[in-house]
Amino acid sequence: MVEGKAVACVGAGLIGRAWAIVFARGGHQVRLHDENHAAAEAARDFAEDVLPGLAEEGLLNGAKPAEVLARISAVHDIEEALSGASYVQESTREDLEVKRTVFARLDALADEGATIASSSSAILPSAFTENLAGRHRCLVVHPINPPYLVPAAEVVPAPWTDRAIRDGAAGFLRDCGMAPIVMEREIDGFVMNRMQGALLEEAFRLVGEGYASIEDVDVGIREGLALRWSFMGPFETIDLNAPGGVRDYAERYQQIYERLFPSMQHRVDWSGPVMDVVEAERRKRLPEDKLAERHIWRDRRLMALIAHKRRAAQDIGE
Incomplete structure (x- = not known):
């Protein structure tokens, strides 16, 4: 068009x-x-x-x-x-x-x-x-x-x-x-919900089984993984995280994720007892009557982030 x-x-x-x-x-x-x-x-x-x-x-x-x-x-x-x-x-x-x-x-x-x-x-x-x-x-x-x-x-x-x-x-x-x-062909959840779902499943497991608070999980993404993910995807991330690139990364670290995988093969019911913990922690940090105000904050932060990414792409390169 x-x-x-x-x-x-x-x-x-x-x-x-x-x-x-x-x-x-x-x-x-x-x-x-x-x-x-x-x-x-x-x-x-x-x-x-x-x-x-x-x-x-x-x-x-x-x-x-x-x-x-x-x-x-x-x-x-x-x-x-x-x-x-x-x-x-x-x-x-x-x-x-x-x-x-x-x-x-x-x-x-x-x-x-x-x-x-x-x-x-x-x-x-x-x-x-x-x-x-x-x-x-x-x-x-x-x-x-x-x-x-x-x-x-x-x-x-x-x-x-x-x-x-x-x-x-x-x-x-x-x-x-x-x-x-x-996408080349359809699959339930498409791409983004499947990727997001995998992350949320693990987040609920970690909280529901008492390994970390919801804020600590959020910090891990917000102040950790998301900093790179805001301008690189997971495959480029691992391509740059080993001296020899993506194949070198797989050879070095696949065994770690292979060891973790069996412990990820069960669900914590999101609406079960864990939700009492998640909701209580979130409402302590953000009262329900402040949600709409926080939506506006989120959107303004997104605007600023996208503007920054565009400037960085021009100044540093894609």
Whole structure:
């Protein structure tokens, strides 16, 4: 896609409104539709509130907030939202039957050449696109919330998704400033939830079995692993952690992880007794009535981190 194309965002909740900012910042005309018309209007108001902060951190590609906002319109009629749209991003409720119903409608109404993507975080694309006439143009594009601050997004094809559609969606995301994770085939959990799940499982085990407090686990990530992970992935990390690179690392240290692996093959129920410990520690550090305030703090820190990463990439190199 080229700059200025029409994009339809169907569903104007937390994810849909965030996608609208991403696509509008990328130069596209965004039509934001929700069955609840007030939600679409509220999503545009949300963008108006967020855009100045992004501009302050240099995260609007040189555009002014008013220019980006002008590219977002709340559209009450779904046919109008889809007409002429080259790319459709669905962000409705995470429910299989809802996805099937919505995608059947989108496939019937969207222009023949449009790509239709779902923001689903846990439902495989094959589960709700199999019986569609245009199933070849359907896939999942799952972001980390909020995508206007976190650029990674998973591009997940169903078995019948046209490879050109998958690659075209990935290219469109790159043009919008995103960093697509292009999967060869679908798997439950995709990439990010499987990686995050592995970390969370171990975090709950360590706390639930009395080895460490939740704050100590958080410190290990926040002040340890995440410092490197904020600009390197796990494979590059180990490639640089042994003199001879990744193979040398595996030969030196695989035995450690092989020894650990058996003790990781059981679960601690997240909602069991460990949750009493986790919740009590978290509420001691952050009272429930301060959560919304902390969300704003998180987003401002993310803005500053992304701005820093961009400057560092220019000054030091990718």
